[in-house]
Amino acid sequence: MKTLISNLKGKCLFEVSMKTQIDGLICIHTDPSDNSCLDKFIKGGSVRIEPEDPLEVCQKITRVIRGAKKHGEVYVGYDGGPLGSLLGFVANKEGVDGVYVCLNNESIRLPALKMDISDTRLRILETLEKENLTAISIGKKVGISRAMVYKHLAGLLDLGLVKQAQMFEKYSITQAGKIVII
Numbered sequence: 523m524k525t526l527i528s529n530l531k532g533k534c535l536f537e538v539s540m541k542t543q544i545d546g547l548i549c550i551h552t553d554p555s556d557n558s559c560l561d562k563f564i565k566g567g568s569v570r571i572e573p574e575d576p577l578e579v580c581q582k583i584t585r586v587i588r589g590a591k592k593h594g595e596v597y598v599g600y601d602g603g604p605l606g607s608l609l610g611f612v613a614n615k616e617g618v619d620g621v622y623v624c625l626n627n628e629s630i631r632l633p634a635l636k637m638d639i640s641d642t643r644l645r646i647l648e649t650l651e652k653e654n655l656t657a658i659s660i661g662k663k664v665g666i667s668r669a670m671v672y673k674h675l676a677g678l679l680d681l682g683l684v685k686q687a688q689m690f691e692k693y694s695i696t697q698a699g700k701i702v703i704i
Contacts, residue, residue, distance in 0.1 A: 524619075528547070529599075529603070529605050538597070552572070579605070584612055591618075596619055601624045606623075646678065651700060654692040
């Protein structure tokens with residue numbers, strides 16, 4: 523089964539549906555009265571997302587994508603709005619079978635993007651999700667040397683996934699870091 527998860531409407535939604543030859547459609551939207559989706563014609567459903575907290579939005583999109591992946595191929599189509607940006611990010615993070623973006627009322631298939639986050643960096647992020655820690659404490663909990671901690675923290679700081687507090691030299695996970703480890 524091929525499923526399209528999308529916040530697209532109109533011509534772009536129709537184009538992506540035709541290009542992917544889907545069997546099912548899950549429409550993601552923020553408007554409670556949104557019924558412009560093709561869900562009347564293709565089996566699937568509609569998921570309303572409150573755009574309040576980006577982390578909660580990404581968690582909900584992740585659950586939708588993972589649920590659809592249990593049934594076969596998953597494609598994602600999105601627009602350039604705030605919801606679309608998060609939908610595109612999670613689609614790439616979850617490794618869907620195809621990602622389409624709508625630009626100037628035309629759908630374009632994007633190449634697969636891969637986040638280059640090592641297992642060690644993921645463990646650091648997961649450790650910081652529980653509590654703010656110093657570099658020495660991170661090294662002890664993750665089981666790596668202080669030099670390696672600083673190397674990984676520098677990379678995570680550059681990516682905006684971790685921030686450092688001025689007091690007590692503690693590190694904490696950012697909202698973006700929390701999204702990465704969903």
